[in-house]
Amino acid sequence: MSSAATTAPSGVHDHGRSYKAEAVFYAEIFGLLISLTILTVTLSYVNVGWALDLTGRAPNIVAGMLVAAVKSSLVLWFFMHMNHEGRLNRFIFAFALCLFTLAVVAFSSDFVWLHTYVVEGARAAVGGM
Amino acid sequence: MFDPAAQDHHPTLSPAFHRERRDMRAMGMWLFLGSEVMFFTAFFAAYIVARSAAPGFVAMPLERGFGTLNTIVLLTSSLTMALAVLNSKRGERVKTGRYIALTFLLACVFLVVKGIEYAHHFEAGDFPSHDIFFGFYFLLTGFHGLHVLGGMITLAILWWRNRRGDFNKDYNDPIEIAGLYWHFVDLVWIFLFPALYLL
Structure with a gap:
């Protein structure tokens, strides 16, 4: 019988890292999410399309949704453990x-x-x- | 008396059975979350169409402070929920209970802030029937608030079950599965915040 079958499952989240390392990693992801939130709010005050000579809100909407997509990917991948x-x-x-x-x-x-x-x-x- | 909790982590159950049961439960939750994505997609799509084509649609300025504060509160609750799951995987019952309670409290803060915000809108006469924007605003944030409320009920049950000693290092699936739901509530808000408050 394989060793995997004889040991009790410690869960899909146990990546072999120590508790502290895992908690610090979560804190880092959290810091990144807060930074991206600040970026989202900042972007709403500037004309994102300025560099491309675009007018209107469309470039801001695209930029805002892209940042939201990055944030949701971080939550999905690391907090929800989609990667496992x-x-x-x-x-x-x-x-x-x-x-x-x-x-x-x-x-x-x-x-x-x-x-x-x-x-x-x-x-x-x-x-x- | 038949005790389902005791049956769930019976020592004679094989590790393979534990893994398979966890995967089946996770699949059920992912299917549910997939249906939830479609639920919110319908409203998002309707909002985009109304915003682009409805005559007289004006995206009214909302108080960004409230929205930003609630975003930080929900992101923090996602962190505490992830830590609750992490501790439950290690059989740390007391810490697990604390992080579940903290997540519950943050959910309360979210709803209180939302309630204050709603009160401001009502004082200003901004009701769902006021215009199309507020119709969508109350629809989207209202449904999201109901999801937060559902999550809070789940968290309260989990906290009680954890206190009773239902979970241990080998059996903690309900906390992990509830965690998936809680993070999803956060995911929805990540899109609602810029769509309603910023853009």
Whole structure:
């Protein structure tokens, strides 16, 4: 019988690290999450599209959602231990996340398109009359 | 008398059985969380469409201080929940109980801050029927608040069961599975915060 089968499971989270090392690692992830929260708030006060000569809120929305995606990945991967889940569990949740991403990206693209072409185009047409 | 808790960590159960049972429970929770993602996706998609196309839609300025404070509170509760799970894996019953209680208290703080925020809105006459933005604001934060409340009930039960001595180094699946749910509540807020307060 293999040693894995004879020892009681200490859980999927026991990565062989000491308690202190594991707790410090969690604290580091927490620090990163707080830093990213500060970044999100800061980004909302600046014109993110300035460097690319873009106007409107679209660049800020994209930047804000990207930071949120990074934050959620950190929570998912390290606090929820997705990295130690089996393939099936990963697939189940990844599938739902893909649908979420698809919905957000598809509808946000509409948002950008509507404002860049339809609204601005309508304004230009009205102004040109 | 049949005691399910005693059956759960019966010494004669093999480690392979423990692992398989844990994986099945985790799969159940991941499936549930997947359905929860779709639940919030529907509201998010509706919010994006309303924001882009609804006539007269204006993203009203919310008090960022409240939103930022609640983000920090929820992120901290995620840390305490992760530490509760970590301690339960090591059979540290007292520490596990403390971290579960701390997570519960932080959830209370979150709801109190949200309640104060809601009171400010109501004083200003900003009801869900006021305009489309506030309709979505109350819908999204209201459902999220209900999820926090559900998490708090789960945490209270876990704290009581941990105190009773139901969990040990080999049997702690419920704490880990509840942890997944709690972190998911945090995940939802990570997206709600910029979408409603900042952008």
